[in-house]
Amino acid sequence: MTTGVALKLVDTNEVETKALSIVDQARAVTVKDSKTYTAAGILWKSIGDMIKEVKDTFDPICEAANRAHKEATSKRAKFLDPLTTAQKQVKQLMSNYAAEQERIRKAEEDRLRKIEEERITEERRKEQERLEAERKVEEDRLLAEAIAAEERGDKETAEILTEAAATTSENFRQESAALAQEPIYVPPVVVPTEVPKREGGPVYREVWAAEVVDIKALCMAVATGKASTEYVTGNMVALNRMAVALKGTMNVPGVKSYSRRV
Numbered sequence: 466m467t468t469g470v471a472l473k474l475v476d477t478n479e480v481e482t483k484a485l486s487i488v489d490q491a492r493a494v495t496v497k498d499s500k501t502y503t504a505a506g507i508l509w510k511s512i513g514d515m516i517k518e519v520k521d522t523f524d525p526i527c528e529a530a531n532r533a534h535k536e537a538t539s540k541r542a543k544f545l546d547p548l549t550t551a552q553k554q555v556k557q558l559m560s561n562y563a564a565e566q567e568r569i570r571k572a573e574e575d576r577l578r579k580i581e582e583e584r585i586t587e588e589r590r591k592e593q594e595r596l597e598a599e600r601k602v603e604e605d606r607l608l609a610e611a612i613a614a615e616e617r618g619d620k621e622t623a624e625i626l627t628e629a630a631a632t633t634s635e636n637f638r639q640e641s642a643a644l645a646q647e648p649i650y651v652p653p654v655v656v657p658t659e660v661p662k663r664e665g666g667p668v669y670r671e672v673w674a675a676e677v678v679d680i681k682a683l684c685m686a687v688a689t690g691k692a693s694t695e696y697v698t699g700n701m702v703a704l705n706r707m708a709v710a711l712k713g714t715m716n717v718p719g720v721k722s723y724s725r726r727v
């Protein structure tokens with residue numbers, strides 16, 4: 466058994482030496498005339514023979530290692546896969562619960578915020594009613610005094626009081642309008658979460674992703690400069706298929722077909 470292993474090691478070393486030697490020869494090759502072209506052809510065939518020898522030498526070793534690896538990973542998967550699946554299931558249940566509690570928490574915040582907004586709105590409405598009542602009382606008082614002055618024959622005072630009534634009424638209206646247009650500010654409402662924190666428990670991440678829902682709209686945005694060209698890429702599998710089929714007659718805007726010798 467020991468001899469067999471030693472012989473295999475020697476054979477491998479010999480192949481490695483020969484392979485590296487041929488690689489060095491290939492690096493030094495230049496093709497500039499018929500003679501060097503022919504020499505390169507001979508070397509090309511030698512490289513092919515060496516490739517076969519390398520495969521013949523290392524393929525059995527690789528296959529044996531691959532079989533051992535597959536057997537080991539198969540045994541590991543027998544126990545690991547069910548555990549991984551179970552862990553994912555438990556985490557998903559916990560995630561679903563946490564998500565539902567978060568939905569409930571936000572709904573409660575929205576409810577409390579709406580109540581506060583309605584309270585502020587009602588206070589504002591009452592304030593506008595108060596302003597309107599004050600406006601009417603003051604306007605009526607000034608107009609009554611204007612009428613009394615008119616009846617006494619004091620027209621100048623009557624005009625002053627009438628103008629004052631109009632000015633006072635307009636001032637009240639402007640104050641009421643400004644109050645109505647003032648944005649309603651509701652202080653932040655924070656409801657604590659009901660999900661317990663557990664040391665060593667699963668960590669949840671919010672992962673965002675993009676989905677193309679209208680490829681034409683995206684391409685139009687790129688074409689008009691509203692979106693970066695980084696957001697689109699050509700379907701090279703489909704384009705290469707077309708190039709193979711149509712060759713030089715391929716005609717797609719923004720795409721050109723070409724050939725190369727391999």
